[in-house]
Amino acid sequence: MRSNAQKDTMCDGKVIPIFGITNSLGAAAKIPAKILYCNEGDSMVLNTKSISQGEHHTIHLHGLDVDTRNDGDPATSFWLSHMQDTTYSFKAKNAGTYLYHCHAADVIHVQMGMYGMIVVRAAGGAKTAWTGGPSFDKDYKWLMSEVDSVWHYHVPVHDTIADTVHVPKYVPNYFLINGKCGSEILNDDSIKIKGAQGEKILMRLANIGYLTNRIIFPSWLGARIIDSDGRPLPNAIVNDTCYIMPGERFSVMLQPTIQATANVAVEYLDMNTGNITLTNQVPVNINGVIGIKEEQLQEQLFSVYPNPGSDLITIKSSVQINSSLQCKVYNTLGQLVLEKNIRSGETIDVSLLPSGLYNIIIYSSEVKSQSCKLIKVAR
Template structure:
């Protein structure tokens, strides 16, 4: 394959069967089973064949790297000897917990990319794509490189990118390593996608998936509908689905990614030990990679297509919070009274969660990237104050911001996990888990530049 930076030839991923470069013959042999399926499937009159995908080399739309790293969780309550981990580096201060994860290395030089080893983030970079339009066919490509693990060079774990729930025509790009390929350390691979179905999804590494998912190789991705841009149906021209009537129109959108940390498992990977997974428990429940009240602190650099980073490629911490350098996603929701706000929920923890929004009713308009419509097209959306979200599920919900009441600049509503053990980790002051705030202003919140942008 071709490096987007210098147009030099680099080896492609080869999976587990051998270290040699991927020739066209080898590619076709790996993807042969997919050819029979694709050859009988008509997707808008344009089929993605393995040969066409092989020719998709060039500058990727997004470039991700898999590696390890450290994040911050509250030092109290201490869980001796597992948390805080004594191996955690002191720079930046406040790091406590070892993770595996992804990093956005789009636009970096080769030396900058290599310097991101041991600088993974959680949750993984949020990104979004446009629905594939057969009339104007454009493929979306994600290049994945495996930088290896700095703390555990004894592990030769490959990585992959599995788009959970994505209806993929060609299994070669599914990311499940027994049916496609995985990326060994020091190699790279380009995934080619034609997203046909709008909605909210998640992605994760599918190699040793119980371990790699729990260690943090997880993120949220969504597909924007072709209906976007139509202001006749809804004033903003932005939608969750191709509804045809504006019912899923939105003014703002916020990703809400749910994950968990079992401190012993993270400690075990750092200290060359094996946890007993049947003893699993969630010591920390995270919302966008943080716990409350850190969930309402500012964003770092989270726009995947216009990334901002330090000269060496490292993430820049939110102002005043160096401990959150590798947890850049805020969960604070800001809006003006009367605006329609979309919340995109996805759960890649191992337990069911119950997310409640106090004082505001939410309308569920999509589940698992499927609009709430019956077989006859009838509306099956519903209102609720609590979402029960199972592992691997996603929900698209809308709410209309109520009138501003005052007397302050904004009114505060709480979005939190109704299961008390998931919203309070017993740290001083309580309420230290999956919780955030919705702040409703009378006016003055500027339009979003990207999802989760506060606009203030």
């Protein structure tokens, strides 16, 4: 955690002083800090040192289930002075999108750049939104924030004795996605959306700024809000617009229905008036068609056929398996809709399932579990 003469360059070429969180003692700070990754069920340890030149710092694990000692709130745990170090630890109990940031004089230190995103993947690193949840083909991580450069040139002073700070009027002049603004967004492959018709694209959206974000997707992207603050929603919300208040996180699943190019509007709204302060336009390019063919599903151990299927489907292993197979069928919301124990080569009746895309998890005591996709069609 650094607040000693760090600098970052904005999209107009201006250099501003910043604080930051780096992944090594010798690294220079950037806005935002690097994304931290782990899998559901992992135990994580963050080795932390404060190089602060008089400032106090902590690491707050925003949204994660941690105990008081590891929460990073100085009112209930502790803060670090210059050159002090500690460890923060937690077990990643729920897959989802989270934040980490300094919680000492947080209004100032977050604005100065001491924040980043934490992505907890599904157990085993599976490409599903959560363990047993809807699968995706690719994901994007967008962390929205703003910069008021006046605060950076004239950093408000934190009185650590009285624990008070004079906060000036907030007038941001840079509006960021992953630390990028303006034309940088148009040229950043980690931000602009590329895909194919029918491809499932998971958007991990988070707001660490002081304005409200309104994300407006083109209708043909088929946006569905599937989780909030690291927890699955009971039912997906089909909506082209997603509002994100400061500190909130949402996952939105996209599945383009056509091939087209357009923009996603990322608006920054004044929380008092609701007026739009600025809009970033993020390019979307959907080109080509993704289809699921039966031969694509013939993976190493199990195959599902016919696929697409309407009533009876067969699950067969490519190696000899003597034990029974436990088959669990999930819909795109991650809901378990069918479960059956069978032998290799036996059938499952899916005739009562609505048409759509399903994820079949096949378990066996003899081999590693495997996920297969099924397209269910009407008779």
